[in-house]
Amino acid sequence: MTEQLSELSFDEMYRIYSSNNEAFNGLFFMCVKTTKIYCSSSCKAKLPYRKNVEFVFEKGHAIIKGYRGCKRCRSEFYPNTEPDWFKPVKTYLIENMFTKIREEELEKIGNVNISTIRRYFKHYLLETPSSYHRKKQLKHAYRRINKGEDYRNILFEYGYESVSGFRTAFHKEFGHNVGLINGK
Numbered sequence: 001m002t003e004q005l006s007e008l009s010f011d012e013m014y015r016i017y018s019s020n021n022e023a024f025n026g027l028f029f030m031c032v033k034t035t036k037i038y039c040s041s042s043c044k045a046k047l048p049y050r051k052n053v054e055f056v057f058e059k060g061h062a063i064i065k066g067y068r069g070c071k072r073c074r075s076e077f078y079p080n081t082e083p084d085w086f087k088p089v090k091t092y093l094i095e096n097m098f099t100k101i102r103e104e105e106l107e108k109i110g111n112v113n114i115s116t117i118r119r120y121f122k123h124y125l126l127e128t129p130s131s132y133h134r135k136k137q138l139k140h141a142y143r144r145i146n147k148g149e150d151y152r153n154i155l156f157e158y159g160y161e162s163v164s165g166f167r168t169a170f171h172k173e174f175g176h177n178v179g180l181i182n183g184k
């Protein structure tokens with residue numbers, strides 16, 4: 001793959017980058033000399049002048065040259081090497097809508113230390129496992145409310161103890177009041 005890619009010219013890579021093409025994420029990196037940042041091909045940051053960029057095919061080469069990962073496209077996470085424990089943990093968080101998430105449980109499921117789980121979630125998903133879970137719960141509740149259920153009857157199932165607590169969380173997540181969905 002690398003050999004084949006190394007036949008890509010500067011112009012081709014510059015063009016791929018300027019079209020934010022995700023398909024090339026992790027296959028080459030654009031290093032911006034002025035900011036000392038390296039980007040993935042899908043990055044939405046402002047396109048730098050041609051004279052200010054160079055391309056590398058290995059992330060390691062960018063790092064050796066003194067470039068840092070881009071906060072915007074999170075280039076340091078490409079190629080995306082998802083750890084083995086991530087999928088079972090994520091599945092657990094998605095499938096257990098009515099369970100209060102316990103960290104010991106996540107450790108058991110992933111067979112990995114909770115600090116590793118937290119660190120990965122924070123870097124990769126920009127949140128904690130429990131906030132990830134809460135968002136999934138709210139989406140789940142949203143779908144039920146949208147089908148006609150009264151939120152006051154179901155909020156306890158998701159571990160909310162008060163109507164106002166649920167309303168606040170809902171508004172924070174979706175940007176509008178829960179009462180607006182089905183008029184209840």
Ligand SMILES: [Zn+2]
Pocket residue numbers: 038039040043044045070071072073074075
């Ligand atoms: Zn970037």
